[in-house]
Each structure stands twice: as structure tokens, then as C-alpha cells.
Amino acid sequence: DAGVTQSPTHLIKTRGQHVTLRCSPISGHKSVSWYQQVLGQGPQFIFQYYEKEERGRGNFPDRFSARQFPNYSSELNVNALLLGDSALYLCASSLEGSYNSPLHFGNGTRLTVT
Amino acid sequence: ELKVEQNPLFLSMQEGKNYTIYCNYSTTSDRLYWYRxxxxxxxxxxxxxxxxxxxxxxxxxxASLDTKARLSTLHITAAVHDLSATYFCAVDIKPGGGADGLTFGKGTHLIIQP
Structure with a gap:
């Protein structure tokens, strides 16, 4: 079975631009979460979506937004990019309501803002 | 605000040795995850x-969990080089279960030398 897939794998953008990152969850998983991992740090929670609705939001500015589609795939959008947005963006899927289920992470999109 | 602290943050050890990584968290939770x-x-x-x-x-x-002490440990027995990696603990305090909105520690960077 395919795992969580993310695209693109790498991206270089200029300050002020916007970016869209994409994620397809594991088949059967209805929950998708997004995390930002800055070099040398642990992942930081951005959003969680389930059945196309936002279930949780981390401490990120409104420049960050996301959505989930009927097929449970998801997009993360970041507007007005700043140098500090350079990071590895991880998407994870899980079985909602499954108490024993860990998050399954994709390989991430490495965003560089210049 | 939930805080998750790992120690040590960096560990260099020899193959064959035993060691323990500690994960402390600040808010009551009975759901803790370890990632590599x-x-x-x-x-x-x-x-x-x-x-x-x-x-x-x-x-x-x-791995073990003591919710009263808000402490989890990851014990490595007779370490081998293949275990070299960064290890993260993560805590979830969301009611209703499900691994959403995890708060990660900074990670323990483990190097195992021959």
C-alpha cells in the first residue's frame, strides 16, 4: 500500500510569494495533519483536518491556510512568504477515532525561501 | 501551554552499551508517542x-510511560550502529483520542560509534 505522498519534494521561493503544498493520505485515512519542522527542531503542529473540516490549528499566523478535499487529500497554502518559513513541511494521516493509531508521516516538502 | 522536554538532546555512545532517553511533559496526558x-x-x-x-x-x-510523573523513557539495550538517528517523543492532550495536534520534543540526536 502506498504511504502518505507529498508534492513537490523540494521548492525554492522568494520572499513575498505564495506556495501550495499537496498531500495524499494513506488509503482509508480520513484525517490529515500538517507540521512544520525547522532544522534541528521537532515538528510543530500547523493544522489538522478531518472530513474536510478543520479540527485543530496550531500557533501559526493567518498566512497559513489549508483545506481538505472529498478524496481526503489536502493542500497547505502559505502566503507572503518570509525567510523564516524555510522548513520541512510534513503531512501526516491517521485513522480518526482510532485510539491506538499513530500518525503516518510523508517524506515532506522542503521549502527554501530566499 | 504543553511543553515537552527531552534529554539529553545529543548523545554519543559506543556499540554494546545501554542508555536511556527521557521525555518529560508539563500537562496531564495518557497518550505519548515515540518517533525516529x-x-x-x-x-x-x-x-x-x-x-x-x-x-x-x-x-x-x-519505551515506558509514567503518567503520574509525566515521564516517558526510551531505553536502548546493547546499542548497534543502525540505531543512530534522532528520536522524538510527542504528546497529545486532545480529548477523545486520536493522534492529532501532537506536541513534539526537540529530539535526541543519537550517534552510536563502533
């Missing part, structure tokens, strides 16, 4: 600990 990350790679789920006193073992790794 290899350089340039995504996160791999190692253990899901869901109750006080939970202990899980996989190969040379054993």
Missing part, C-alpha cells in the same frame, strides 16, 4: 503508549 527520524528522512513511528505503566519493546528499544 533518519537524516533527510521523514518520521517513523516506533511506539504508541496509551496508559500509565505502559511498556512496549521492539528489538533493542523499550
Amino acid at each position: 527520524q533518519d537524516p533527510g528522512k521523514s518520521l517513523e513511528s516506533l511506539f504508541v503508549l496509551l496508559s500509565n505503566g505502559a511498556v512496549k519493546q521492539e528489538g533493542r528499544l523499550m
